[in-house]
Amino acid sequence: xxxxxxxxxxxxxxxxxxxxxxxxxxxxxxxxxxxxxxxxxxxxxxxxxxxxxxxxxxxxxxxxxxxxxxxxxxxxxxxxxxxxxxxxxxxxxxxxxxxxxxxxxxxxxxxxxxxxxxxxxxxxxxxxxxxxxxxxxxxxxxxxxxxxxxxxxxxxxxxxxxxxxxxxxxxxxxxxxxxxxxxxxxxxxxxxxxxxxxxxxxxxxxxxxxxxxxxxxxxxxxxxxxxxxxxxxxxxxxxxxxxxxxxxxxxxxxxxxxxxxxxxxxxxxxxxxxxxxxxxxxxxxxxxxxxxxxxxxxxxxxxxxxxxxxxxxxxxxxxxxxxxxxxxxxxxxxxxxxxxxxxxxxxxxxxxxxxxxxxxxxxxxxxx
Amino acid sequence: xxxxxxxxxxxxxxxxxxxxxxxxxxxxxxxxxxxxxxxxxxxxxxxxxxxxxxxxxxxxxxxxxxxxxxxxxxxxxxxxxxxxxxxxxxxxxxxxxxxxxxxxxxxxxxxxxxxxxxxxxxxxxxxxxxxxxxxxxxxxxxxxxxxxxxxxxxxxxxxxxxxxxxxxxxxxxxxxxxxxxxxxxxxxxxxxxxxxxxxxxxxxxxxxxxxxxxxxxxxxxxxxxxxxxxxxxxxxxxxxxxxxxxxxxxxxxxxxxxxxxxxxxxxxxxxxxxxxxxxxxxxxxxxxxxxxxxxxxxxxxxxxxxxxxxxxxxxxxxxxxxxxxxxxxxxxxxxxxxxxxxxxxxxxxxxxxxxxxxx
Numbered sequence: 142x143x144x145x146x147x148x149x150x151x152x153x154x155x156x157x158x159x160x161x162x163x164x165x166x167x168x169x170x171x172x173x174x175x176x177x178x179x180x181x182x183x184x185x186x187x188x189x190x191x192x193x194x195x196x197x198x199x200x201x202x203x204x205x206x207x208x209x210x211x212x213x214x215x216x217x218x219x220x221x222x223x224x225x226x227x228x229x230x231x232x233x234x235x236x237x238x239x240x241x242x243x244x245x246x247x248x249x250x251x252x253x254x255x256x257x258x259x260x261x262x263x264x265x266x267x268x269x270x271x272x273x274x275x276x277x278x279x280x281x282x283x284x285x286x287x288x289x290x291x292x293x294x295x296x297x298x299x300x301x302x303x304x305x306x307x308x309x310x311x312x313x314x315x316x317x318x319x320x321x322x323x324x325x326x327x328x329x330x331x332x333x334x335x336x337x338x339x340x341x342x343x344x345x346x347x348x349x350x351x352x353x354x355x356x357x358x359x360x361x362x363x364x365x366x367x368x369x370x371x372x373x374x375x376x377x378x379x380x381x382x383x384x385x386x387x388x389x390x391x392x393x394x395x396x397x398x399x400x401x402x403x404x405x406x407x408x409x410x411x412x413x414x415x416x417x418x419x420x421x422x423x424x425x426x427x428x429x430x431x432x433x434x435x436x437x438x439x440x441x442x443x444x445x446x447x448x449x450x451x452x453x454x455x456x457x458x459x460x461x462x463x464x465x466x467x468x469x470x471x472x473x474x475x476x477x478x479x480x481x482x483x484x485x486x487x488x489x490x491x492x493x494x495x496x497x498x499x500x501x502x503x504x505x506x507x508x509x
Numbered sequence: 510x511x512x513x514x515x516x517x518x519x520x521x522x523x524x525x526x527x528x529x530x531x532x533x534x535x536x537x538x539x540x541x542x543x544x545x546x547x548x549x550x551x552x553x554x555x556x557x558x559x560x561x562x563x564x565x566x567x568x569x570x571x572x573x574x575x576x577x578x579x580x581x582x583x584x585x586x587x588x589x590x591x592x593x594x595x596x597x598x599x600x601x602x603x604x605x606x607x608x609x610x611x612x613x614x615x616x617x618x619x620x621x622x623x624x625x626x627x628x629x630x631x632x633x634x635x636x637x638x639x640x641x642x643x644x645x646x647x648x649x650x651x652x653x654x655x656x657x658x659x660x661x662x663x664x665x666x667x668x669x670x671x672x673x674x675x676x677x678x679x680x681x682x683x684x685x686x687x688x689x690x691x692x693x694x695x696x697x698x699x700x701x702x703x704x705x706x707x708x709x710x711x712x713x714x715x716x717x718x719x720x721x722x723x724x725x726x727x728x729x730x731x732x733x734x735x736x737x738x739x740x741x742x743x744x745x746x747x748x749x750x751x752x753x754x755x756x757x758x759x760x761x762x763x764x765x766x767x768x769x770x771x772x773x774x775x776x777x778x779x780x781x782x783x784x785x786x787x788x789x790x791x792x793x794x795x796x797x798x799x800x801x802x803x804x805x806x807x808x809x810x811x812x813x814x815x816x817x818x819x820x821x822x823x824x825x826x827x828x829x830x831x832x833x834x835x836x837x838x839x840x841x842x843x844x845x846x847x848x849x850x851x852x853x854x855x856x857x858x859x860x861x862x863x864x865x866x867x868x
Binding site: 183184185314317320321324325328339340341342345346364365366368369370379380381382383384385423424425446447448449450451453470472 | 641642671672673674700704705724728729782783784802803804805806807809814827828829831834
């Protein structure tokens with residue numbers, strides 16, 4: 142097991158000029174020993190490049206990769222002592238399940254009784270014990286992928302286990318079981334795990350810390366609740382959650398600030414120099430309010446959708462250049478649901494409201 | 510257009526792909542075909558389009574029998590899962606192709622209009638291969654819309670896109686469909702997608718049409734366990750029980766106070782949607798103690814899998830909840846939010862409309 146420190150960048154070409162020339166913009170990051178991490182982002186965001194740099198398949202164009210303080214930038218994946226699990230099963234069809242699981246250990250000359258013990262443990266965790274003597278060839282795709290996962294997890298001495306979208310081939314109803322297995326295994330084996338995915342459920346469920354990436358940049362590293370409650374970048378607000386965060390333009394005035402044509406006292410922490418900024422609030426936290434409620438703005442309901450377990454309401458606030466669409470989620474227990482065309486008041490300013498300048502969270506905005 | 514299917518059946522050798530069904534689509538509105546893979550969605554669409562002739566039954570378009578009339582003689586637009594475009598034509602030519610075929614005028618204006626609607630205006634001179642997957646599917650959609658066909662069929666058009674793109678494009682499509690220009694049929698495997706698109710939903714399972722009606726109505730009053738299963742994500746919790754005085758007795762000994770109709774069978778299945786389970790008790794709730802097996806977080810919701818005396822249940826909680834594996838949890842349920850199905854799986858009791866649903 143190892144702590145992994147990255148301080149690097151990866152450009153597509155020598156002498157990069159603009160941001161577009163980078164697959165990965167300069168970043169500094171630490172994966173703690175024994176932590177479970179996910180790299181989450183849309184296709185082309187750089188998450189696979191980052192994973193390949195950790196494994197040694199790609200050498201960064203500048204900077205260093207350190208395992209427990211030792212520079213491994215020039216080392217191959219084998220030298221780095223890394224286990225990897227890919228999208229599709231990588232197993233030997235002619236071997237039994239047990240032989241497949243034992244293979245990485247046998248290769249390293251581990252003693253037979255130790256192999257037996259370790260294979261037994263991993264097989265039990267993945268519920269493969271009953272199939273240990275079966276040939277891998279005859280198994281279904283998801284059982285084969287379980288073997289792949291097992292092979293990735295069987296060695297105790299690896300520095301890290303890297304997963305590249307490992308649940309792609311798994312049936313939806315089996316996915317949650319495997320997510321549970323991975324989580325249990327992480328608890329029991331305390332391996333350093335790094336998991337690449339574009340699926341927010343996989344990332345947020347699996348990892349203690351999720352690295353959200355877009356356009357070659359890691360824009361936030363945080364727990365599921367941090368990413369949901371305090372997105373530090375507007376992209377995170379947009380990408381996490383369905384629908385994502387609402388954003389409204391806000392502007393300074395003499396007494397405070399204006400949003401959607403309404404005036405409010407300036408949020409604490411937004412310095413006076415910032416003229417124009419953005420207010421962000423999640424649909425889950427927008428509430429129907431009365432006109433006399435502090436932080437409420439008038440709105441006209443545009444659309445009301447019954448999503449079965451909740452109501453999704455879209456309402457227009459402001460006029461002209463300050464006009465925006467705000468979405469709110471009303472829980473199944475909602476007492477009243479407005480009609481299309483109805484004039485309502487929406488509570489936009491409260492403890493869950495975030496403020497952004499140049500896409501970045503203004504940190505001191507609402508101290509907790 | 511009014512499209513009606515009468516006693517349609519589709520068989521191939523000994524295999525039956527569609528069992529006899531009747532379906533009268535609501536004209537100028539969206540109909541969702543909802544069902545798992547292999548449910549018969551694509552087979553049904555191909556019959557609607559005229560790509561396949563049904564083994565039995567008739568297809569009527571505005572009252573006219575079009576059964577067996579080949580697709581090119583019908584005015585139908587189709588969009589598939591795979592992004593299908595002409596690879597050697599520019600985006601503009603791709604969109605214009607159905608218009609050119611018909612010798613229409615002012616093609617350039619119409620192409621620009623559609624491209625603007627689907628946010629692909631900057632790419633009009635590029636080739637499809639130079640675009641991202643989401644943009645390529647937008648081109649295919651624009652071409653289908655250019656036809657202004659009275660019948661538009663979309664077969665899981667968003668399935669190959671990542672979820673944020675899907676969200677965006679689904680919103681745009683819903684707005685385009687709302688214009689009422691065409692009768693739209695949209696196939697999906699995802700219950701949430703059906704609810705977001707609204708309109709009407711036809712639930713298919715193993716080649717059978719199980720229910721057709723306004724989407725929220727089918728969701729809130731599924732006619733059978735099969736419909737409820739197809740139209741719940743996460744799956745509806747199904748708990749075995751029996752009729753008892755004043756309600757249902759579940760196998761664990763838990764009593765749910767409910768009014769059962771007199772025709773109720775002795776053995777029953779109680780259905781509980783994941784969203785009906787809560788972690789905070791309210792008046793009239795029953796408690797379901799258990800142990801957390803996994804908490805899955807989607808950002809907006811946390812799905813808690815818990816083992817209880819009633820077996821494994823799934824609860825959907827709003828927002829992010831951090832729960833550890835194995836930690837004890839108590840879930841609460843108001844019996845008024847439970848569904849009851851008889852021993853044949855037919856609906857006996859559905860939750861009454863909430864206050865909010867009175868509109």
